[in-house]
Amino acid sequence: MGRILGNRQILMILRLAVAAAFIVASWEKIIYPDAFASIVEGYKILPVAVVPLVAVWLAWTELIAGAVLLAGVWTRGVGLLLSFLMLVFIAGLVQAMARGIDIQCGCFSMDPEAAARSWASLWQEFLLLAACLWLWIGHWKEPAGSREEENATD
């Protein structure tokens, strides 16, 4: 199990895929902050006054985390951060659906055709959470801040 979790090739693929996912997800949120804030407000979790600040912070965190992952540095720390963020996203989605709130996720797109969330559609978020956790655990024993050696074997 440890060999799979620490496999360099898998970790590199995961790192690049997660980086791309978060960079793409962040772009529209940065371009349309008011639309994303509207979605965040729709979750009915945060006080309205802090929604804009949180929405902007989330969008930029995703972009910077994705860029750092792409660069291949601080992978473990960023994996931990993104795992935490994904847990928060999933918890927000689950509580909204449990309360019967019809929401757009706002996770990956401000697409006007994006459907409201359903329980079955949570698999995307869980998949991304698993990838982030894998990145965190897979780099467990590396010194903090080491750049990935893509050519190194396990």
Add this chain to the structure above:
Amino acid sequence: MKRLGDNHDHQSRLLTAISGWWRQADVATDLSRIVLLVLLALGLGLIYNGVFIWPNQTAPPPSQSPQNVGELTIEHAYQLAQRQQAVIVDTRGPTLYADEHIAGAVNLPATQFDSYYPNFANQVGTGKTIILYCGTECGVKERVAKQLQERGYQDLKLVEAGPQEWAAAGYPVATAEDAHRNAGE
């Protein structure tokens, strides 16, 4: 037989294991870098999106601003709507609209403009007076106004108020409960 010192030994081993894990995983460094990244995100967000965050700067950039669109008071907007001389349009997302909206308002969300517009155009002709709202300190209605202007709607007004301000002025709002009640009748 368990001795009193056993618990102390367990705790010491646990603390040793935790500190060993902490050092091995270099968690402190990771956490400090996470904090740095979070602060960087906040700083960049405040700088770049500062126009959006601060309430007196929520207007969209000039290229997205509608031209020659006046602003109405709540009272004037209500009077026009009461006399059916205007259509009130809610430019917020469908969730917020469903939760609470100005009674009689039509939803045309900025985030789903293209999908809602065809139905809207069937209901509301370009010759109608349209009053758009999204709430206070919100620039979304300007964007929808701009898009409507591009599609031939010329008589557009904005009202700087949302359902809460409308209700505070004593005018009716529709809520999700009202919708459920009406559906059950």
